Amino acid sequence: xxxxxxxxxxxxxxxxxxxxxxxxxxxxxxxxxxxxxxxxxxxxxxxxxxxxxxxxxxxxxxxxxxxxxxxxxxxxxxxxxxxxxxxxxxxxxxxxxxxxxxxxxxxxxxxxxxxxxxxxxxxxxxxxxxxxxxxxxxxxxxxxxxxxxxxxxxxxxxxxxxxxxxxxxxxxxxxxxxxxxxxxxxxxxxxxxxxxxxxxxxxxxxxxxxxxxxxxxxxxxxxxxxxxxxxxxxxxxxxxxxxxxxxxxxxxxxxxxxxxxxxxxxxxxxxxxxxxxxxxxxxxxxxxxxxxxxxxxxxxxxxxxxxxxxxxxxxxxxx
Amino acid sequence: xxxxxxxxxxxxxxxxxxxxxxxxxxxxxxxxxxxxxxxxxxxxxxxxxxxxxxxxxxxxxxxxxxxxxxxxxxxxxxxxxxxxxxxxxxxxxxxxxxxxxxxxxxxxxxxxxxxxxxxxxxxxxxxxxxxxxxxxxxxxxxxxxxxxxxxxxxxxxxxxxxxxxxxxxxxxxxxxxxxxxxxxxxxxxxxxxxxxxxxxxxxxxxxxxxxxxxxxxxxxxxxxxxxxxxxxxxxxxxxxxxxxxxxxxxxxxxxxxxxxxxxxxxxxxxxxxxxxxxxxxxxxxxxxxxxxxxxxxxxxxxxxxxxxxxxxxxxxxxxxxxxxxxxxxxx
Amino acid sequence: xxxxxxxxxxxxxxxxxxxxxxxxxxxxxxxxxxxxxxxxxxxxxxxxxxxxxxxxxxxxxxxxxxxxxxxxxxxxxxxxxxxxxxxxxxxxxxxxxxxxxxxxxxxxxxxxxxxxxxxxxxxxxxxxxxxxxxxxxxxxxxxxxxxxxxxxxxxxxxxxxxxxxxxxxxxxxxxxxxxxxxxxxxxxxxxxxxxxxxxxxxxxxxxxxxxxxxxxxxxxxxxxxxxxxxxxxxxxxxxxxxxxxxxxxxxxxxxxxxxxxxxxxxxxxxxxxxxxxxxxxxxxxxxxxxxxxxxxxxxxxxxxxxxxxxxxxxxxxxxxxxxxxxxxxxxx
Numbered sequence: 001x002x003x004x005x006x007x008x009x010x011x012x013x014x015x016x017x018x019x020x021x022x023x024x025x026x027x028x029x030x031x032x033x034x035x036x037x038x039x040x041x042x043x044x045x046x047x048x049x050x051x052x053x054x055x056x057x058x059x060x061x062x063x064x065x066x067x068x069x070x071x072x073x074x075x076x077x078x079x080x081x082x083x084x085x086x087x088x089x090x091x092x093x094x095x096x097x098x099x100x101x102x103x104x105x106x107x108x109x110x111x112x113x114x115x116x117x118x119x120x121x122x123x124x125x126x127x128x129x130x131x132x133x134x135x136x137x138x139x140x141x142x143x144x145x146x147x148x149x150x151x152x153x154x155x156x157x158x159x160x161x162x163x164x165x166x167x168x169x170x171x172x173x174x175x176x177x178x179x180x181x182x183x184x185x186x187x188x189x190x191x192x193x194x195x196x197x198x199x200x201x202x203x204x205x206x207x208x209x210x211x212x213x214x215x216x217x218x219x220x221x222x223x224x225x226x227x228x229x230x231x232x233x234x235x236x237x238x239x240x241x242x243x244x245x246x247x248x249x250x251x252x253x254x255x256x257x258x259x260x261x262x263x264x265x266x267x268x269x270x271x272x273x274x275x276x277x278x279x280x281x282x283x284x285x286x287x288x289x290x291x292x293x294x295x296x297x298x299x300x301x302x303x304x305x306x307x308x309x310x311x312x313x314x315x316x317x318x319x
Numbered sequence: 320x321x322x323x324x325x326x327x328x329x330x331x332x333x334x335x336x337x338x339x340x341x342x343x344x345x346x347x348x349x350x351x352x353x354x355x356x357x358x359x360x361x362x363x364x365x366x367x368x369x370x371x372x373x374x375x376x377x378x379x380x381x382x383x384x385x386x387x388x389x390x391x392x393x394x395x396x397x398x399x400x401x402x403x404x405x406x407x408x409x410x411x412x413x414x415x416x417x418x419x420x421x422x423x424x425x426x427x428x429x430x431x432x433x434x435x436x437x438x439x440x441x442x443x444x445x446x447x448x449x450x451x452x453x454x455x456x457x458x459x460x461x462x463x464x465x466x467x468x469x470x471x472x473x474x475x476x477x478x479x480x481x482x483x484x485x486x487x488x489x490x491x492x493x494x495x496x497x498x499x500x501x502x503x504x505x506x507x508x509x510x511x512x513x514x515x516x517x518x519x520x521x522x523x524x525x526x527x528x529x530x531x532x533x534x535x536x537x538x539x540x541x542x543x544x545x546x547x548x549x550x551x552x553x554x555x556x557x558x559x560x561x562x563x564x565x566x567x568x569x570x571x572x573x574x575x576x577x578x579x580x581x582x583x584x585x586x587x588x589x590x591x592x593x594x595x596x597x598x599x600x601x602x603x604x605x606x607x608x609x610x611x612x613x614x615x616x617x618x619x620x621x622x623x624x625x626x627x628x629x630x631x632x633x634x635x636x637x638x639x640x641x642x643x644x645x646x647x648x649x650x
Numbered sequence: 651x652x653x654x655x656x657x658x659x660x661x662x663x664x665x666x667x668x669x670x671x672x673x674x675x676x677x678x679x680x681x682x683x684x685x686x687x688x689x690x691x692x693x694x695x696x697x698x699x700x701x702x703x704x705x706x707x708x709x710x711x712x713x714x715x716x717x718x719x720x721x722x723x724x725x726x727x728x729x730x731x732x733x734x735x736x737x738x739x740x741x742x743x744x745x746x747x748x749x750x751x752x753x754x755x756x757x758x759x760x761x762x763x764x765x766x767x768x769x770x771x772x773x774x775x776x777x778x779x780x781x782x783x784x785x786x787x788x789x790x791x792x793x794x795x796x797x798x799x800x801x802x803x804x805x806x807x808x809x810x811x812x813x814x815x816x817x818x819x820x821x822x823x824x825x826x827x828x829x830x831x832x833x834x835x836x837x838x839x840x841x842x843x844x845x846x847x848x849x850x851x852x853x854x855x856x857x858x859x860x861x862x863x864x865x866x867x868x869x870x871x872x873x874x875x876x877x878x879x880x881x882x883x884x885x886x887x888x889x890x891x892x893x894x895x896x897x898x899x900x901x902x903x904x905x906x907x908x909x910x911x912x913x914x915x916x917x918x919x920x921x922x923x924x925x926x927x928x929x930x931x932x933x934x935x936x937x938x939x940x941x942x943x944x945x946x947x948x949x950x951x952x953x954x955x956x957x958x959x960x961x962x963x964x965x966x967x968x969x970x971x972x973x974x975x976x977x978x979x980x981x982x
Contacts, residue, residue, distance in 0.1 A: 029343055112955035125837075206753070209765045209766075209768050210760035210761070210762055210765045211765060211767055211768040213732055213758070213760065213766075213916065214760065214827075215765055215779065216732055217730050217732065217756070217757060217758045217858065218753075218754070218779060218780045218783045218784055218834070219753045219754070219783055219784075220779075229768055232768075232770040235769070303682060344968030345736070367853075368849035368850065369849055395937065447748035451795075464908065482937050483937070484937050485937075492806035497862060511963075512938060513717065513876070513917065513920045513921055514717065514916060514920045514933065514934040514936070514937070514938075515940070516918065516920070517920040518923070518934070518935075520922070521930070521931065521932075524930070539849065539850070540922065540923065541850070541927070542879075542923050542924060543922045543923055543930075544927065545922060545923065545925075545926055545927045546923075546926050546927070546929050547922075565927055565928070566927050566928075567762065569924055569927060570835075572667055579851060580850060580851055582854075583850050583851045583853070584850050584854075584879070584884075584924060585857070585877075585879040585880050585882065585883035586923060586925065587878060587879040587882060587906075588923055588925050590882060590902075590903070591883070593858055593861070594854035594857060594883065595854065596855045596858055597851045597854075597855075598853040598855075598918060599820045600820075600821055600822075600849075600852055601849075643958050649862055
């Protein structure tokens with residue numbers, strides 16, 4: 001049934017604030033009534049907050065060799081070290097680095113790479129998708145064929161390729177500093193096609209709606225129509241993909257780092273920590289692998305569940 | 320065939336039918352004590368604006384209310400027997416056999432994967448005790464009757480091979496297949512061009528007149544009602560505002576809403592100058608005012624309208640839910 | 651406000667504001683290239699508008715009426731420039747052939763008020779968009795003041811500018827769309843089925859408002875509708891379209907009293923009217939054929955009760971009033 005009419009005009013109750021409207025929205029109601037959504041949201045927020053506040057929460061700066069004490073090396077979790085009488089929640093690695101602090105900083109790097117690459121790929125994909133959908137013709141054919149080709153390869157392969165090519169171009173002296181940026185670009189470039197496809201689809205729908213035609217009659221330029229009219233109306237699905245992709249990007253970064261082409265041990269991400277840790281697994285020092293790995297799993301799972309829920313919650317009543 | 324057990328009574332009798340939607344913002348009353356009868360062979364038009372509850376009334380009668388909607392009171396009787404409390408299984412047997420249905424979009428009534436002749440024959444066999452050959456012969460006869468050209472070849476066509484008007488004819492033949500007592504037609508011509516609409520209305524009128532089938536014709540188009548219906552019920556905000564013989568309601572409406580509605584329709588036969596207009600629009604379900612639901616828009620409202628809800632009262636040949644009628648003042 | 655039909659009917663100064671000459675629009679509806687080549691299929695062209703000429707006088711409402719597939723909405727899009735014509739042209743008073751009129755002087759009101767307002771924008775921004783696009787007035791405060799005036803003009807409150815479209819009913823949204831169209835002070839507004847998505851009581855409000863605004867502001871309307879009764883109520887002159895062609899153009903009263911083309915007559919007869927209580931009738935046979943493959947000669951001939959051989963062979967020329975070999979002849 002269609003909605004009949006709103007309150008008569010003239011009385012003009014002031015429009016509620018954005019926040020008040022959000023609290024009253026169907027989306028927030030769906031959130032309130034979904035335990036999975038609440039749990040994954042809290043978990044994500046806690047982990048993101050912990051990563052951001054790593055300098056405050058960590059017991060040491062794990063990358064400052066000066067604070068490391070070799071005597072504390074390979075202390076198991078919760079066990080008091082016999083030389084210094086200190087105990088470590090997650091244990092220590094061979095250099096005496098506190099794994100708890102390392103995991104905090106590692107999560108920070110992982111999230112940074114993940115979030116930045118998502119922003120990059122979403123930005124690229126949205127711009128290309130908008131252009132393909134709105135301009136049509138050859139622009140569309142070109143962009144979408146590239147997207148099709150790229151989607152037929154696994155993202156990790158694309159990322160490896162981009163990363164490898166970029167490494168070949170950059171002089172070795174700057175390679176280590178540039179690694180972070182390269183990783184972000186490589187992961188971002190491997191994921192834009194999905195955004196482009198979705199945004200193109202939504203744009204094709206929106207551009208035939210009468211509000212876009214009205215803007216054209218007024219004489220608005222295609223650029224302004226895409227930016228001010230269509231973009232705000234295609235951001236819903238983009239948010240969903242971005243959330244799910246954040247989890248995927250974090251895993252992609254971990255994979256690259258695990259393979260040894262990602263973050264260097266001097267600036268380790270969770271993936272780097274896992275690569276280091278797996279060397280000690282069979283000699284009994286399980287905690288060096290275990291804590292980074294479980295953190296990665298929980299982080300990816302929480303964000304993924306949140307994204308999944310968001311997709312379901314937005315889907316049936318998108319419009 | 321035993322058509323009914325009380326030939327004298329109405330085919331359909333709806334009394335105090337109420338329907339509500341349970342939402343997280345509270346319970347919304349979508350139908351509020353709707354009552355009307357449809358006599359044998361009669362065409363009752365149900366007219367109203369979007370959100371008035373006219374389609375919901377039709378769905379409620381045939382038991383097609385989906386969650387979160389639920390019937391909250393009243394009863395529906397078909398040939399004197401209650402059908403609103405039947406099981407979904409029993410209701411399914413009534414739909415098609417006793418009550419035929421025609422919807423706005425013919426494609427919702429037709430299965431795109433089956434030939435139209437098979438769909439009609441299927442319906443005939445499901446409800447009547449006949450062989451497959453007899454059912455097919457009947458399907459052919461029905462298609463001929465509804466004016467499908469070259470029915471012998473079209474009987475094996477798929478729904479998408481028909482034009483919009485022809486498809487609606489197929490749906491009519493499907494609705495009539497089991498010789499129901501009542502047909503509920505919900506906006507049957509809204510999706511069609513005027514020239515095709517005229518064909519469909521003429522067809523529906525002729526068939527039901529010949530067979531003595533009653534029709535509940537739900538539409539927003541007062542012109543279609545004028546041409547087709549014997550009586551008309553005007554609905555507003557989930558209630559019946561006025562019900563009566565079609566000529567009386569159109570020429571001499573008793574309820575101010577019905578009067579406003581008639582004045583708002585541009586006429587084809589003369590230029591009326593400025594159209595009468597009712598200010599505002601129908602209230603949302605969550606904001607139906609107490610007393611008479613039309614009061615905030617009514618030019619003749621007085622104190623009692625805000626305090627008490629009027630029930631249908633006799634006013635000439637019609638019945639109107641308006642306190643003005645109680646006072647003997649025509650709208 | 652001076653209501654009544656005489657005041658309404660006398661408007662229209664006689665000067666031509668907009669003229670369409672032999673306007674044509676063809677859509678390519680073939681399958682994609684590769685598929686077409688593989689299946690050996692020919693290109694399929696849909697002649698949505700096939701040589702339509704008319705003039706709209708300053709201050710009048712010129713209506714185009716027709717059933718689905720008549721091309722009336724395509725004409726609307728061609729006139730406002732949303733689509734380029736495949737042939738012919740639209741000229742505006744005092745503007746050279748092929749040139750568009752000054753930005754903002756032509757506006758459009760759309761059918762679906764639920765789709766014609768951007769759901770993410772506040773009403774004040776929606777209404778101000780033509781002004782900000784033209785930067786006229788340049789002062790944002792003056793624009794804001796004008797938004798308030800426009801809201802009042804269309805029967806809403808200036809405070810409504812703060813709200814979002816979903817807070818309004820269909821009729822109120824259409825008022826907002828009208829306010830947006832008026833904000834660039836256009837001389838000419840194309841109205842594409844402006845009330846067909848609305849309920850009758852709301853339709854009456856919008857039609858009355860549009861007539862009031864025409865009187866007050868001297869607007870010229872091109873009014874597209876499938877509803878003959880609405881068109882009769884609104885238009886000074888009416889063009890009847892069938893399968894992409896104009897079959898008849900007449901002053902409103904003349905058209906209803908003395909329709910020349912058999913299609914016009916059948917169309918008028920097909921509309922159910924409040925005055926026809928319980929009427930039985932013989933409706934027009936057949937349905938509108940597909941515009942992809944229209945009938946030969948006069949495209950109406952398969953449905954026409956007056957059809958003769960010449961109708962099948964030769965398309966009738968438009969004589970200024972109608973395009974029919976048997977114009978005005980009585981039905982058998």
